[in-house]
Amino acid sequence: MSRADFHQQQAEQATREAQRLLAQQATLGPRWLGWVASELYQLSPPEYAAMVRRELQRLTSPD
Template sequence: MSRADFHSQHLACAREEAQRLFARKAQLQRAWLGWVASQIYALRPAEYASMVRRELQILQENSET
C-alpha cells in the first residue's frame, strides 16, 4: 500500500482519534501532555500515530488562534 493510499484510508480515523485526545485536555490540564504522549506512543502502526500527532497539532494551533 502506498503512503498516499494509507493516508487517504486512515485520515478520518486519525482525525477522530486526535479530537478524542484533544477533548481530554481541559479535564487533565497539566497531566494532559504526558497522558497524550503515552496514548500516541501506543498507536500502531507508526504511520498512523504520526497522522494522529499531526491532526492533534492542527487542533492545538487552531485553539490558540
C-alpha cells in the first residue's frame, strides 16, 4: 500500500482521534500534554500516530 493510499484510508479516523484527544484538554488541564503524549506513543503504526499529531496541530492552530 502506498503512503497516499494509507493516508486516504486513515485520514477520517485520524481526525476523529485528534478530536477525541482534544476534547480531554479542559478536563485534564495542565496534565493534558503529558496524557496526549502517552496516547500518541501508544498509536500504531507510527505513520498513523504522525497523522493524528498533525491533525491535533491543525485543530489547535489559529487560522
